[in-house]
Amino acid sequence: MxxxxxxxxxxxxxxxxxxxxxxxxxxxxxxxxxxxxxxxxxxxxxxxxxxxxxxxxxxxxxxxxxxxxxxxxxxxxxxxxxxxxxxxxxxxxxxxxxxxxxxxxxxxxxxxxxxxxxxxxxxxxxxxxxxxxxxxxxxxxxxxxxxxxxxxxxxxxxxxxxxxxxxxxxxxxxxxxxxxxxxxxxxxxxxxxxxxxxxxxxxxxxxxxxxxxxxxLAGGFLSGKYTRESEKAGNSRRDSFDFPPINKERAYDIVDVLNEIGQNYQVKA
CATH class of the missing domain: 3.20.20.100 (NADP-dependent oxidoreductase domain)
Known part of the structure; x- marks a missing residue:
């Protein structure tokens, strides 16, 4: 540490x-x-x-x-x-x-x-x-x-x-x-x-x-479990308490880029 x-x-x-x-x-x-x-x-x-x-x-x-x-x-x-x-x-x-x-x-x-x-x-x-x-x-x-x-x-x-x-x-x-x-x-x-x-x-x-x-991680939004196809991840705190407020479309774009970077390093969200 x-x-x-x-x-x-x-x-x-x-x-x-x-x-x-x-x-x-x-x-x-x-x-x-x-x-x-x-x-x-x-x-x-x-x-x-x-x-x-x-x-x-x-x-x-x-x-x-x-x-x-x-x-x-x-x-x-x-x-x-x-x-x-x-x-x-x-x-x-x-x-x-x-x-x-x-x-x-x-x-x-x-x-x-x-x-x-x-x-x-x-x-x-x-x-x-x-x-x-x-x-x-x-x-x-x-x-x-x-x-x-x-x-x-x-x-x-x-x-x-x-x-x-x-x-x-x-x-x-x-x-x-x-x-x-x-x-x-x-x-x-x-x-x-x-x-x-x-x-x-x-x-x-x-x-x-x-x-x-x-x-x-923006209340878990950047973890990768939220997608445009399924805005709710299921059993997630953001599903019932949507906080902190973010620009979701921009956040989805960020997640897309993070996924691309992860694939290059063989790391999944």
Whole structure:
């Protein structure tokens, strides 16, 4: 396994990050995964045996079940905490209360506490802000993230699905005040979704920010099991949860080219 530094930090993470969005089966997430504890344990063992040390989850995945299953897997398998880099996220709605959503100081601190309980950990290695909160000032978000890092409950902060200008504004404010800055960014990126090449990737290169792509196979569409003749692969999560959205005609063209390349190397999809 190859390991890279996480942006401009000294933290080494595996080039492949294991995502646990399929852990749990609550709400809309039931259409995506349904992995329960035994399956989670089996997957985590395979991951660790392959040398992967970077594991990604989120509080909203199956409304906390993903974090709970991941935390229990770490315990069941007796994995060393110091051998893992655990990332989770904050912003999504986690309850009926008026403040159980967003990136306010109130919700960030409450969310981290709840995530730590579910994960059965005393700290989170990487905390992502999971999308834009149009109501909370960026200054409040960055000050709160800095304070949660200083509390020892989070090691690094990163951002997910923000526009480039907002990332730059946030890190500019953090730099001005001496706060912890975003060290990485997570976005949808695949052969069928290359929008981040316009502004996000140039920003990452200029500011030495790590880039963590999500859904590199476009929700399985680029696996080769989807064709123009049969848009539904059968028993696939995209059949019932068509996400992420892509230009399917363009994606079919991409799959055609990938199949040609595979044939040249005698590799099937």
């Amino acid at each position: 190859k390991y890279n530094l996480l942006g401009n930090t000294g933290l080494l993470v595996s080039e492949i990050c294991f995502g646990t969005m399929t852990f749990g089966s609550s709400g809309q997430w039931a259409a995506i995964g349904g992995v329960e504890q035994k399956g989670a344990n089996d997957l985590m063992k395979t991951v660790v045996d392959a040398g992967i040390n970077f594991v990604d989850t989120a509080n909203v995945y199956s409304f906390g079940q993903s974090e709970t299953l991941l935390g229990q897997s770490i315990k069941d398998l007796g994995l060393s905490r110091n051998d893992l880099v655990i990332a989770t996220k904050v912003r999504g709605k986690m309850g009926e209360g008026k403040n159980n959503i967003g990136l306010s100081r109130f919700h960030i601190f409450a969310s981290v506490e709840e995530s730590l309980k579910r994960l059965q950990l005393d700290h989170i290695d990487v905390l992502y802000v999971h999308g834009v909160d149009p109501f909370t000032p960026v200054e409040e978000i960055m000050r709160s993230l800095n304070d949660i890092v200083l509390s020892g409950k989070v090691r690094y902060v990163s951002v997910c699905n923000w526009p480039a200008w907002m990332v730059m504004k946030a890190n500019g404010l953090a730099d001005k005040h001496g706060w912890n800055k975003f060290v990485g960014m997570q976005y949808f990126y695949s052969l069928s979704g290359r929008d981040i090449e316009r502004e996000i990737l140039p920003l990452a290169k200029e500011e030495n920010l790590a880039v963590m792509p999500w859904s590199p």
